[in-house]
Amino acid sequence: MRNPLSSRIVGIPFSGIRKFFDIAAEMTDVISLGVGEPDFDTPWHIRDEGIYSLEQGHTAYTSNAGLKELKIEIAKYLERRFGVSYHYDKEMLVTVGGSEAIDLAMRAMLDPGDEVLIPQPSYVSYVPCAALADGVPVVISLKEENQFRLTAQELEDAITPKTKLLVLPFPNNPTGAVMEQEDLEAIAKVVEAHDLFIISDEIYAELTYLGDRSHVTIASLPGMRERTVLINGFSKAYSMTGWRLGYACAPEAILEQMLKIHQYAIMCAPTTSQHAAVEAVRNGDRDVEGMREEYNGRRRYVIKRFRDMGLQCFEPFGAFYAFPCIREFGLTSDEFATRMLQEEKVVVVPGTAFGSCGEGFLRISYAYSLESLKEALDRMEHFIQRLRVKSPMG
């Protein structure tokens, strides 16, 4: 028999957390800080609308690009929250989570050999999606000293004549880093000068903790809208991960091609989810505000605990992750996480799951109740104390 597999697919590795999942699944009394999704249930009024839509028999396909009613609400929301306006009919596409939108955008924009700049540490799908679209992923290693923000210089240094696309993964999973207005302005200049395009993955846009300075989308800066595919969704803001619903906004020429792929590969995003999402985006601002407030409290708590443990950690202002540095222990991220799981039964994700420059860091999710965080961090503290006693490093 011939080999049934595509060598390109075989060459792409699985994401780096399977091992932890397998070990943890065999253990009892495990406490996890390893989850990349909210702990809140979807607010009831949103679930209720989903149920109601089923009762009403809204179980057919929607149009490929999504329910008109939903797209109109999304357009209003983006205008209201982030000051960007998109035409609901020509510049917007409702997708199966933000993940699908990332895939579509890469496939719609890349020709073989085009280079895609991917700042890391970042979400695991950009590199494989770029590769699957025949692009060449080029990693930019972000630095803790810059609070894991992308600087104009780092961008400039990575650009070659083949560079076409820049992925902007902010607010960032796993570091919790954000890009503020000035940071984005500096990036925009370089993007314009080198005629690049941007995939801006803003799935955590609602979860930033800088007081009045709320999230800024690069699409709102002069000259950037026509170069940007803006990706957002319902998973993180409204605690709707399982509903699988996101969206992309882009200039018509790009969006049209994305829609073509979506049409053939997906047909349309789940109808029930779209009906629920109308309610979310129309009447969900208060839920988002409440959850943001709650995450912010936990964020402060986690950072304080790390400081008390003497663990170096820059202050994250976005998403629901902290990214402490564990270099002092002389263990790799993987060794540290594996031992902490075995010895203290705490699950965390090694920074290297998000790119090799995550070495020396851990992703700590604070999408947990205060009680769970407390218990998990107590265990982590014991672990660290033991490491420090056994192998005093520097």
Added chain:
Amino acid sequence: MEMREKILTFIEKNSRVDLKDLAVMLGTEEAVVANELAAMEEEHIICGYHTLIDWEKTSMEKVNALIEVRVTPQRGRGFDSVAERVYNYPEVNAVYLISGGYDLLVTLEGKTLREVAQFVSDKLSTLDSVLSTKTNFILKKYKDHGTIIAKPKEDERMLVSL
């Protein structure tokens, strides 16, 4: 939200939180939280710290009733004096002045059905200004004080996800 409201919003759900932790979460000092709490207790904004108990799971028998009471308001004192006469009974849990079909809603806790019935017929109904009562027994508590009692929530998320 002001600091006071932030504190209240938090402790309304969890009054047992460590003050140190609460201060960290609100981004302030422990002394600030402690002072605000003391002041709010003094001003009777915070009226007590209670425990939500599912008595069904214990060996204690409890009978809870909601009693709708129609009363004649008194000149000059409105409903206050009759409300006071009712709320002074220790078996009365809560007394609310209500708009709609009746005036006072009284919640009551007794050991037995008979005890509740006796209270209503002997004490409540015999008050001069009480015109009528309607007693509703609580059969099951599904949710109380914003907490779902019937079905505690479990974390169904996977242990690790990216």
